[in-house]
Amino acid sequence: MLNSVTQVLNLKMKLSEMEFGAEGVITEINTEKQKINAMGIRVGKKLKMITKQPIKGPVVSTCGELEVAMGVDLASQVVVDVD
Amino acid sequence: MQKEEHPNRHKRQVVQGADMVLNEDQRWSLVDLLAKQTISAGTYKQTVWDVIGELTVKPLTGIPVAFAVLYAFWSVFGSFAGALCTDGFFVKFFDNHFLPWMQAIWPDPNSILYFLFVGDPLADNCFEAFGVLTSGLFIAIGVVLPAVLIFYLMMAILEDSGYLPRLAVLVDTLLHKMGLHGYAIVPTILGLGCNVPAITATRILETKKQRFIMMTLLAIFVPCGAQLGIMLEVIPESVGYVMLFLLIGYVVFGYLLSKIVPGTNPEILIDVPPYHMPQRANITKKLWMRTSGFIINAVPFVLLGVLFINLLYIGGVIQWLSDVFAPVFVHWFGVPKETAGPLIAAFLRKDLAVAQLSNIEMTQYQMISAVVLISIYFPCVATFVVMLKEGWKELLAAVGVLFAVAFIYGGIIHAIGILLGVA
Amino acid sequence: MSKKAAKILLVGNPNVGKSVIFNRLTGSDAVVSNYPGTTVDYTEGTFISGKQEYTVIDVPGAYSLEARDKAEEVAVRMLHEHRDATVVVVLDATRIERGLYIALETIEMGRSVLIALNMIDMAHDRKISVDDRKLQKLLGVPVVPLTAITGEGIMQLSDMIRKAQASDVKDILARAEGRASEPAQASGCAGC
Numbered sequence: 001m002l003n004s005v006t007q008v009l010n011l012k013m014k015l016s017e018m019e020f021g022a023e024g025v026i027t028e029i030n031t032e033k034q035k036i037n038a039m040g041i042r043v044g045k046k047l048k049m050i051t052k053q054p055i056k057g058p059v060v061s062t063c064g065e066l067e068v069a070m071g072v073d074l075a076s077q078v079v080v081d082v083d
Numbered sequence: 084m085q086k087e088e089h090p091n092r093h094k095r096q097v098v099q100g101a102d103m104v105l106n107e108d109q110r111w112s113l114v115d116l117l118a119k120q121t122i123s124a125g126t127y128k129q130t131v132w133d134v135i136g137e138l139t140v141k142p143l144t145g146i147p148v149a150f151a152v153l154y155a156f157w158s159v160f161g162s163f164a165g166a167l168c169t170d171g172f173f174v175k176f177f178d179n180h181f182l183p184w185m186q187a188i189w190p191d192p193n194s195i196l197y198f199l200f201v202g203d204p205l206a207d208n209c210f211e212a213f214g215v216l217t218s219g220l221f222i223a224i225g226v227v228l229p230a231v232l233i234f235y236l237m238m239a240i241l242e243d244s245g246y247l248p249r250l251a252v253l254v255d256t257l258l259h260k261m262g263l264h265g266y267a268i269v270p271t272i273l274g275l276g277c278n279v280p281a282i283t284a285t286r287i288l289e290t291k292k293q294r295f296i297m298m299t300l301l302a303i304f305v306p307c308g309a310q311l312g313i314m315l316e317v318i319p320e321s322v323g324y325v326m327l328f329l330l331i332g333y334v335v336f337g338y339l340l341s342k343i344v345p346g347t348n349p350e351i352l353i354d355v356p357p358y359h360m361p362q363r364a365n366i367t368k369k370l371w372m373r374t375s376g377f378i379i380n381a382v383p384f385v386l387l388g389v390l391f392i393n394l395l396y397i398g399g400v401i402q403w404l405s406d407v408f409a410p411v412f413v414h415w416f417g418v419p420k421e422t423a424g425p426l427i428a429a430f431l432r433k434d435l436a437v438a439q440l441s442n443i444e445m446t447q448y449q450m451i452s453a454v455v456l457i458s459i460y461f462p463c464v465a466t467f468v469v470m471l472k473e474g475w476k477e478l479l480a481a482v483g484v485l486f487a488v489a490f491i492y493g494g495i496i497h498a499i500g501i502l503l504g505v506a
Numbered sequence: 507m508s509k510k511a512a513k514i515l516l517v518g519n520p521n522v523g524k525s526v527i528f529n530r531l532t533g534s535d536a537v538v539s540n541y542p543g544t545t546v547d548y549t550e551g552t553f554i555s556g557k558q559e560y561t562v563i564d565v566p567g568a569y570s571l572e573a574r575d576k577a578e579e580v581a582v583r584m585l586h587e588h589r590d591a592t593v594v595v596v597l598d599a600t601r602i603e604r605g606l607y608i609a610l611e612t613i614e615m616g617r618s619v620l621i622a623l624n625m626i627d628m629a630h631d632r633k634i635s636v637d638d639r640k641l642q643k644l645l646g647v648p649v650v651p652l653t654a655i656t657g658e659g660i661m662q663l664s665d666m667i668r669k670a671q672a673s674d675v676k677d678i679l680a681r682a683e684g685r686a687s688e689p690a691q692a693s694g695c696a697g698c
Binding site for chain 2: 034
């Protein structure tokens with residue numbers, strides 16, 4: 001029962017808190033939007049979290065053909081609607 | 084300062100002749116419209132390169148791989164340059180054939196010209212002789228050339244494969260604490276080849292603060308390929324310790340600078356490009372350009388450096404400087420006062436300076452201290468010139484930091500030696 | 507057939523192959539690597555196509571014309587310093603959207619533009635196809651597909667440079683939204 005509920009309800013999550021390999025659609029970019037946009041990471045795009053480095057290291061994610069690494073504070077400002 | 088960080092943010096220029104300028108969001112939605120009508124993507128199957136791409140950026144697999152890559156780099160460097168080329172061929176050639184031949188054919192061993200060009204008439208190896216045509220040629224061609232050749236070859240492979248941005252991600256955590264971010268690994272690695280292009284490469288960093296810290300650390304703590312090559316030959320058993328001291332200095336002083344230097348330290352935000360098989364044509368071209376650049380620019384410098392140092396010896400300048408600075412050298416740094424000579428040479432060429440150190444009698448720890456001092460006390464003249472091009476104010480500030488760091492760190496290394504009972 | 511060398515700026519995102527194109531066109535030896543930010547200063551070279559001599563300037567890569575680092579500042583400065591230069595915007599066919607952004611910015615400056623659609627081979631491997639004819643019609647500037655690393659399409663690029671032209675972003679928007687059904691025949695791009 002519970003499982004089916006979570007499958008329907010999408011979960012909004014910060015990119016910095018996503019699980020390895022989790023995918024979703026970007027809904028918000030709160031700071032440095034221009035800078036992050038310029039790298040090709042934009043609201044409405046599908047994103048896949050690849051990995052993050054230990055001790056508050058950068059988060060690596062792919063967005064289409066792009067693979068971008070960003071610091072954890074930047075990643076915490078990117079909100080993703082996780083599938 | 085603020086202005087420098089975001090030069091165009093608030094004053095976007097509207098160029099004459101343009102009928103209409105979009106704002107950022109409008110432009111992106113136009114991009115989307117264009118993309119939707121022109122691009123179609125089929126299903127793409129991951130290749131083995133993509134898998135390797137992920138494995139080398141994930142910490143669990145990526146960090147061991149990074150150590151393996153750096154270790155492989157170092158051991159190939161050492162065995163090719165040190166063991167195979169220099170010891171296997173050039174040492175034998177220069178010491179057994181070239182040096183005796185020069186000593187035999189050059190007239191009048193007591194003349195000034197003999198001293199300048201052939202050096203010590205009793206020397207039986209090319210480090211001791213210290214003449215322009217004996218040690219000068221040996222150091223430049225026999226020791227440093229093979230080192231830079233193999234170094235540039237491996238660096239080209241690293242550059243072309245696409246590994247550097249992944250390495251940048253892995254070291255970001257550490258470098259961010261030093262007022263930089265992971266991408267500073269690119270100038271650092273370039274600097275291990277030669278500091279000159281590395282200083283220019285600091286432009287990939289965003290703020291003045293980051294560039295200043297990077298430039299200062301490059302000038303102080305990153306030894307160039309030529310210096311690495313000669314160290315491998317002169318002090319093979321101590322190179323590891325020298326590198327350890329430099330690495331510790333790089334991290335510790337980077338951290339301190341990040342606290343002192345004003346300005347901001349934005350986080351990493353970089354592209355991680357897909358891996359490519361390095362193309363042989365491009366590797367060969369880069370290797371040829373950089374190696375020929377070394378032969379044209381550096382070799383004459385080494386030869387002139389030997390000449391200059393020998394002239395200073397004849398003029399008594401080096402003896403005089405040794406005596407003047409003796410208290411600092413002996414008591415503060417814990418190295419023989421004769422180190423003054425190599426320190427002057429170090430301004431011209433670091434490789435030359437290390438080669439010169441090999442002729443001074445000292446303990447292993449003193450040798451390690453002296454080599455570290457040579458690395459950190461001042462950048463070579465070529466590096467100095469490019470730093471000047473990036474801004475004289477920064478250069479002055481960097482030189483100030485540099486003297487302070489050399490003095491403090493030199494003293495600390497001496498103190499560590501005393502504590503360990505080896506100094 | 508002017509005797510004076512015409513100027514060309516190579517502009518685009520980092521790591522899209524501007525320096526490879528530069529080397530192919532001019533026979534120069536600009537350093538090429540696989541990481542963004544290899545070129546941090548500009549390089550100049552020349553070549554001749556159809557009796558016209560061209561001076562090509564290889565510019566550091568930029569994600570947008572709002573410079574973020576010092577290398578990008580060099581790129582923006584070059585665009586402002588060489589106002590009469592034709593701008594060749596280099597796009598990576600596998601990552602085209604991000605490149606289109608800076609292409610639009612350049613077009614909005616009122617510059618004479620040509621699009622070099624690079625890395626067609628990579629796009630093919632990744633099963634991405636780009637309709638370059640359609641893109642040309644929508645943008646109203648010539649689009650040349652090429653694979654600089656093998657040299658494929660370089661000849662066409664050098665032939666097409668003289669057909670570079672300015673376009674109006676208002677028209678591009680109208681065409682992209684389907685409000686103007688036919689491309690700007692009048693602007694002369696039918697021949698390109």
